[in-house]
Amino acid sequence: xxxxxxxxxDPDPTGLPAAVWLLKLLLVFTFVLHLFFMNVVLGGxxxxxxxNWRARRFAKSGVRGPQSEVMRGRTSDAxxxxxxxxxxxxxxxxDHEVLAHAIGRVLPVATAFAITTGVAPLLFTQLLYGQxxxxxxxxxxxxxxxxxxxxxxxxxxxxxxxxxRPGTLRAFSLGALSVLLFAAIGFLFxxxxxxxxxxxxxxxxxxxxxxGLHTNMADAWMWPRFAHMxxxxxxxxxxxxxxxxxxxxxxxxxxxxxxxxxxxxxxxAATLVExxxxxxxxxxxxxxxxxxxxxxxxPDALLVAAGAAFALAAVxxxxxxxxxxxxxxxxxxxxxAVVRHRVRAVLLEPYFQPDSLPVVPQAAVFVLFxxxxxxxxxxxxxxxxxxxxxxxxxxxxxxxxx
Amino acid sequence: xxxxxxxxxxxGGSLLIAVIAILHxxxxxxxxGGGLFLVWTEARAYRTGDEPxxxxxxxxxxxxxxxxxxxxxxxxxxxxWIIALVSPSATSTLIHSFVWAWAIEWVFFxxxxxxxxxxxxxxxxxxxxxxxxxxxxxFAAAWLSLFVINGILTFMLTPGRWLMSxxxxxxxxxxxxxxxxxxRTAVAIALAGLYALLTASRRGAWWRAPETGGGDEAxxxxxxxxxxxxxxxxxxxxxxxGAWYVSRIPDAARLLTVGGAPAVTIFAAxxxxxxxxxxxxxxxGPYRRPELANVLVASVLVVLGLGVxxxxxxxxxxxxxxxxxxxxxxxxGILEADRAVVADRGILQTAKWVDVRAVAGNRxxxxxxxxxxxxxxxxxxxxxxxxxxxxKGWSEPYIDYQLQRLNELKGYMPPFxxxxxxxxxxxxxxxxxxxxxxxxxxxxxxxxxxxxxALRDEEVVR
Numbered sequence: 001x002x003x004x005x006x007x008x009x010d011p012d013p014t015g016l017p018a019a020v021w022l023l024k025l026l027l028v029f030t031f032v033l034h035l036f037f038m039n040v041v042l043g044g045x046x047x048x049x050x051x052n053w054r055a056r057r058f059a060k061s062g063v064r065g066p067q068s069e070v071m072r073g074r075t076s077d078a079x080x081x082x083x084x085x086x087x088x089x090x091x092x093x094x095d096h097e098v099l100a101h102a103i104g105r106v107l108p109v110a111t112a113f114a115i116t117t118g119v120a121p122l123l124f125t126q127l128l129y130g131q132x133x134x135x136x137x138x139x140x141x142x143x144x145x146x147x148x149x150x151x152x153x154x155x156x157x158x159x160x161x162x163x164x165r166p167g168t169l170r171a172f173s174l175g176a177l178s179v180l181l182f183a184a185i186g187f188l189f190x191x192x193x194x195x196x197x198x199x200x201x202x203x204x205x206x207x208x209x210x211x212g213l214h215t216n217m218a219d220a221w222m223w224p225r226f227a228h229m230x231x232x233x234x235x236x237x238x239x240x241x242x243x244x245x246x247x248x249x250x251x252x253x254x255x256x257x258x259x260x261x262x263x264x265x266x267x268x269a270a271t272l273v274e275x276x277x278x279x280x281x282x283x284x285x286x287x288x289x290x291x292x293x294x295x296x297x298x299p300d301a302l303l304v305a306a307g308a309a310f311a312l313a314a315v316x317x318x319x320x321x322x323x324x325x326x327x328x329x330x331x332x333x334x335x336x337a338v339v340r341h342r343v344r345a346v347l348l349e350p351y352f353q354p355d356s357l358p359v360v361p362q363a364a365v366f367v368l369f370x371x372x373x374x375x376x377x378x379x380x381x382x383x384x385x386x387x388x389x390x391x392x393x394x395x396x397x398x399x400x401x402x
Numbered sequence: 403x404x405x406x407x408x409x410x411x412x413x414g415g416s417l418l419i420a421v422i423a424i425l426h427x428x429x430x431x432x433x434x435g436g437g438l439f440l441v442w443t444e445a446r447a448y449r450t451g452d453e454p455x456x457x458x459x460x461x462x463x464x465x466x467x468x469x470x471x472x473x474x475x476x477x478x479x480x481x482x483w484i485i486a487l488v489s490p491s492a493t494s495t496l497i498h499s500f501v502w503a504w505a506i507e508w509v510f511f512x513x514x515x516x517x518x519x520x521x522x523x524x525x526x527x528x529x530x531x532x533x534x535x536x537x538x539x540x541f542a543a544a545w546l547s548l549f550v551i552n553g554i555l556t557f558m559l560t561p562g563r564w565l566m567s568x569x570x571x572x573x574x575x576x577x578x579x580x581x582x583x584x585x586r587t588a589v590a591i592a593l594a595g596l597y598a599l600l601t602a603s604r605r606g607a608w609w610r611a612p613e614t615g616g617g618d619e620a621x622x623x624x625x626x627x628x629x630x631x632x633x634x635x636x637x638x639x640x641x642x643x644g645a646w647y648v649s650r651i652p653d654a655a656r657l658l659t660v661g662g663a664p665a666v667t668i669f670a671a672x673x674x675x676x677x678x679x680x681x682x683x684x685x686x687g688p689y690r691r692p693e694l695a696n697v698l699v700a701s702v703l704v705v706l707g708l709g710v711x712x713x714x715x716x717x718x719x720x721x722x723x724x725x726x727x728x729x730x731x732x733x734x735g736i737l738e739a740d741r742a743v744v745a746d747r748g749i750l751q752t753a754k755w756v757d758v759r760a761v762a763g764n765r766x767x768x769x770x771x772x773x774x775x776x777x778x779x780x781x782x783x784x785x786x787x788x789x790x791x792x793x794k795g796w797s798e799p800y801i802d803y804q805l806q807r808l809n810e811l812k813g814y815m816p817p818f819x820x821x822x823x824x825x826x827x828x829x830x831x832x833x834x835x836x837x838x839x840x841x842x843x844x845x846x847x848x849x850x851x852x853x854x855x856a857l858r859d860e861e862v863v864r
Contacts, residue, residue: 007754009404009490013737014498014568109519115475116512123504126486126497134405134490141408141487148422148480155472202406207757210409210774212487365502365570369509376509383520383536390527 007203008351009131015360016127023124024341024354030120032337036236037114041158042186042229043237044103044110045179047266048161051100052175055167098255099262100166102244103237107158107178115151128354129196129344136196139205140188141212147188154181183230190226191216197347224281231274236333238267239318239326246322264318267325271315275308289346293339300342307335403736403744405490406755407778412785415488415778420719422484424712426477431711432597433470433514434544435590439598439632440466440521441537448530454611454621460525461608462601467522469597471515489779491735492558492726499564499573500554507550514543548586556582559651559722565729581647588643589711592636596680596707598629599688603700623692630689633703637681652728654813655721663814666720673714680706723814732816734779741819749775749820761823766846769831772824776816784841793836801836802829 016023126133137144157178164171195201195216205214216222242263245256282290282304295301310332318325345353408415440463447455486493497504517540524533553574557564564573602625611618648656659670680703688695726733736744744752750759750768753775761768781789793801805825809817818825834845 009754012494012498014495017498017501017570112471112475112515112519115479116508116515119479119511120505120508122482123497123501123508126494127501130490130494130497134486134494137487138406138408138490141410145418145483145487148476148483151479152473152476155476159468159472203755206406206755210407212408212410360568362502362570365506369502369505372506372509376513379513379539380516383516383539386532386536387520387524387527390524390529390532 005203006200006351007206008199009135011131011357015358016354017360017362018366019359019361020128020355020357023128027121027124027128028334028337028341030117030124031340032334034114034117034121035333035337037110037117038186039233039236040106040110040240041114041233042182043233043235043270044107044240045175045182046234047237047241048100048103048107049172049175049179051096051103052166052172055094055096055100056169056172057167094167095255095258095262097166098252099241099259100171102248102259103241104161104164104166104171106240106244108155108162111155111158115155128357129348129352131352132196132199132202132348133192135199135202135206136192136216138212139202139214140192140195140216143188143213143215144192147185150181150185150188154178154185157181186229187226190222190229194219194222194225197344199348199351221281221284221286224277224284227277228274228281231270231277232336235267235270235274236329238263238265238270239322239329241266242318242322243326260322264322264325267318267329268315271311274311278308285343286347288349289343292342292346300339300346303335303339303342307332307339310335403491403734403740403749403753403775405735407774408487409774409778410488410782412782414780414782414786415484416780417786419481419484419488420712420716422477422480424708424715426474426481427715428593428708428711429469429474430478430548431586431590432466432593433474434541434548434587435592435594435632435636436466436470436597437518437537437541437544438591439594441534441541443628444537445534448534454608454618455625457608458602458621458625461606462598463522463525465597465601467518471518475511475515489726489735492731495727495731496554496558499568500557500570503550503554503570503574507547510543510547510550514540514547517543545587545590548590549583552583552586553579558727559655559718561728561730578647578650581643581650584643585640585647588636588639590636592633592640593707595629595632595634595636595684596703598632599626599684599695600697600700600704602626602629603695603697619693623695626688626692626695630684630687630692630695633684634681634689637677637684640677651721655728658721658723658814659717663720663723666717666814669713669720670717673710673717676706676710676713680710720814724809724816734776734816736776736816736819741817744819745821747821748824750824761821761827765827766831766834768824769827770844770846772820772828773831776818776820783835783844789832790835790838790840793832796833796836798829798833801832802826805829 154177157174160174161171161178164174195214198216198219201216201219240263242260244263245251245260251259282293285293292300293304310328314325314328314332317328410418440459443455443459443462446452447459482493517536520528521533521536521540524536528536553576556578557573557576560577561573562576564576566572602622605617605622609617609622611621648659654662658666661667683699683703683706687699722728724732725738726735729738731737740752748760749772750756750761753771756771756775758764758768758771777789781787784790796804802825804811805818805828808815818828820828831845838845
């Protein structure tokens with residue numbers, strides 16, 4: 001092999017079916033949607049696990065959490081049967097159990113939508129960056145293919161969580177499994193998404209082995225990027241937890257207050273930790289990216305600053321207004337998705353610019369897609385509205401899929 | 403040629419695609435037909451005031467959601483994963499040519515998943531009219547999703563006018579699109595019956611009459627016969643739709659199913675025979691004598707159904723050979739249009755991901771590279787579709803002769819493209835492979851070792 005060789009696949013001869021800016025916009029927009037649901041799955045698992053640990057029934061002592069919050073009599077509103085208590089306090093549920101139950105109900109739906117919303121950005125990634133993405137995927141073919149199996153197992157684990165009574169050993173084990181599986185999926189995604197940005201590694205790695213067993217673990221910025229995603233997902237999960245008692249009916253007022261406060265606290269703590277991780281991540285970024293974001297290009301530097309500012313604003317205001325805090329967080333998330341896109345663009349600049357790809361517009365079909373998207377969203381909104389405004393399910397009817 | 407080739411020893415990439423795709427197809431068609439089955443049966447139960455039947459539909463919907471929403475959706479994503487790894491060039495073409503079709507399919511998929519959740523969690527919450535409406539929305543979205551994917555799938559075998567125009571509409575509305583859509587819709591209905599037989603054979607909670615607490619055997623027989631009816635109706639359409647489909651595929655592809663390639667012919671015959679067997683068992687068993695139906699019978703039918711799905715999908719893929727996109731791209735990712743250039747300049751010069759650029763003193767390494775680029779996407783050395791057993795006893799001149807006329811002698815194989823020197827090197831290398839015992843290392847590993855050493859020496863600069 002002669003020196004450092006960079007091999008880059010040729011662009012697809014078919015050309016792009018729309019202007020590059022439109023495809024980039026769709027890529028970033030659908031990624032933000034995915035980010036939200038994916039964060040709930042990734043962050044919901046650890047919160048479920050923790051809540052189950054605090055509400056555990058399998059420990060010898062039988063203590064299910066701090067005494068202060070134990071033992072308010074209530075029946076489960078859905079999802080699992082409340083077993084008769086052996087003590088004289090009657091059926092009861094601790095706050096942690098309520099929290100676990102609330103998250104457990106969200107997890108399968110969030111998983112489904114994390115997958116559904118994930119398909120679109122992956123489609124646009126392949127369209128714009130296929131020349132790099134297919135190569136990095138082949139380099140780590142086996143680990144990358146493992147995502148499918150891990151996802152299948154993790155999804156079923158989340159259904160198992162849904163059907164489990166919080167605090168039981170079964171619930172705890174399924175939670176641990178779900179956390180491990182989804183963290184592994186995130187890890188593999190971070191690997192591939194960073195490896196595809198390193199075309200200079202592709203040829204040496206492939207020519208060393210074509211068995212598809214490479215990863216990008218040796219790349220220094222991969223780890224903080226993964227950590228950034230993990231901690232961020234806890235923050236988003238905190239916000240969602242804070243919303244649950246406001247949206248869903250049938251909560252015991254005391255528990256609802258506790259769950260809401262817990263969600264807000266989790267959001268604030270995770271966001272502050274995210275700042276530290278973010279700084280570490282920033283300094284681990286490859287040189288050219290750091291230079292650009294440190295002020296080499298003003299708009300890019302402003303983007304990073306704006307993201308941090310919105311996140312800080314969200315932390316400052318979330319206690320007074322959950323709505324305003326959530327809106328600020330959504331802006332920060334979208335901003336960070338744009339920053340992520342810019343990092344990609346800056347790193348690839350020396351090798352590849354999507355703007356140079358040939359464009360063969362398919363305007364009519366695009367319009368059809370846009371119309372169907374609007375119609376589809378309208379139908380989904382109608383269904384959800386019908387569901388939310390309908391009378392809640394009969395309390396005694398178990399709806400968990402067992 | 404444009405992308406690196408992933409070496410999957412023993413299994414081969416195409417077998418990985420087959421395993422994931424067949425399992426997905428078996429569940430995805432149920433996702434469509436089962437949706438119709440649910441809402442149709444629910445409407446029927448309301449119309450006739452049949453509470454026990456409603457109990458069954460609810461129980462069936464739980465099975466449906468757990469299988470379709472999870473396994474169906476994830477395995478569908480899995481197909482995308484594996485084809486991008488095994489045939490990145492073809493995947494890239496499919497995505498670039500049909501991106502808005504994929505995007506439209508994504509809208510239907512999104513609606514489908516949302517409707518499935520609302521339907522499943524809405525049994526108690528929603529009034530009957532709304533619940534039925536959501537059921538119909540689910541089915542419509544699922545079938546439309548099939549409609550879109552069917553258009554793209556059939557394009558690969560019969561791209562039709564797309565080859566000239568390269569427009570999405572020409573590729574999508576291709577010669578086999580409608581017949582295949584009819585087949586797949588019929589299969590979806592048949593599979594709805596097949597899976598319903600499975601849930602009907604389980605004496606679950608639905609089967610217990612709430613008044614007496616005892617098992618409602620009459621209900622079970624009724625549901626069994628009803629489910630068998632669905633299977634038979636779907637299967638009844640298949641011979642006609644199948645004949646229509648076969649009449650529209652390219653002549654060369656049809657030839658493969660009637661003797662052109664023995665394995666394909668055997669599998670095509672198996673597909674017909676297993677289908678017939680399913681129909682006969684269903685007719686004489688669950689339909690005529692529902693009282694005899696049990697978990698064992700239903701399971702046998704499910705296994706046979708999976709078998710039919712497997713061999714039929716395998717045949718559908720196999721008859722496309724030597725192409726992955728007919729008359730456009732060969733199975734190994736080489737474009738028909740690039741043939742002349744590659745033959746002239748050589749595969750080692752035109753392929754991207756090779757370390758050896760010419761045949762010189764490194765003949766074995768060069769040949770191994772040629773094999774990787776041109777043959778690996780279908781063949782392993784030992785394992786699935788292995789070359790070693792095929793080469794046993796073949797001399798170099800004979801292999802070289804075969805390589806020169808590969809596409810004429812074996813209609814399902816792409817032509818060898820490359821220079822004479824590359825072809826001769828490959829022939830020598832293949833002959834050596836054939837002489838060595840099974841599972842032994844390919845003639846030279848020196849290339850890989852050298853590359854590793856070079857990598858260590860240079861250390862990648864960040």
